[in-house]
Amino acid sequence: MxxxxxxxxxxxxxxxxxxxxxxxxxxxxxxxxxxxxxxxLRLDFIYQWILRGIPRSFWISGFFFPQGFLTGTLQNHARKYNLPIDHLTFEFHPLKHFRQQADVQKAMAELKFGEELEMDKELEKPEDGVIVHGVFPRWLQVGL
Known part of the structure; x- marks a missing residue:
């Protein structure tokens, strides 16, 4: 050996x-x-994102480099409104919902084509920013 x-x-x-x-x-x-x-869980999160499209809530602690995801969020907002990215900051709005990625994975496995997760129906898609989970102790809606 x-x-x-x-x-x-x-x-x-x-x-x-x-x-x-x-x-x-x-x-x-x-x-x-x-x-x-x-x-x-990390591999399944990325796989489901590829397979089903942009998730309603992103598992932020599942990213290898979450700062890159947050920077990308700022870049999307800057492009949408034609703003300089270095003038943008984040606003955080804790939500009353709680989500474990293991529960999301289990629900995704049982989901049929074209269906939406029950836990996603509780969340309104933000006009700007993203919803993330995996931040202890609650979700955060990351707004711009």
């Missing part, structure tokens, strides 16, 4: 993410079992 394979094996025994995986993945302090569950 090679040295790197032995290190991976030892990490598995200790429920740790192998260093070689950590170097190629997103930063996380979770043990291996939770890290794998989180990875599956």
């Amino acid at each position: 090679s040295d790197s394979l032995e290190l991976i094996y030892t990490a598995f025994l200790n429920n740790q993410v192998p260093t070689e995986w950590e170097n190629a993945a997103y930063p996380s302090l979770k043990p291996l079992a939770s890290w794998v569950q989180d990875l599956i």
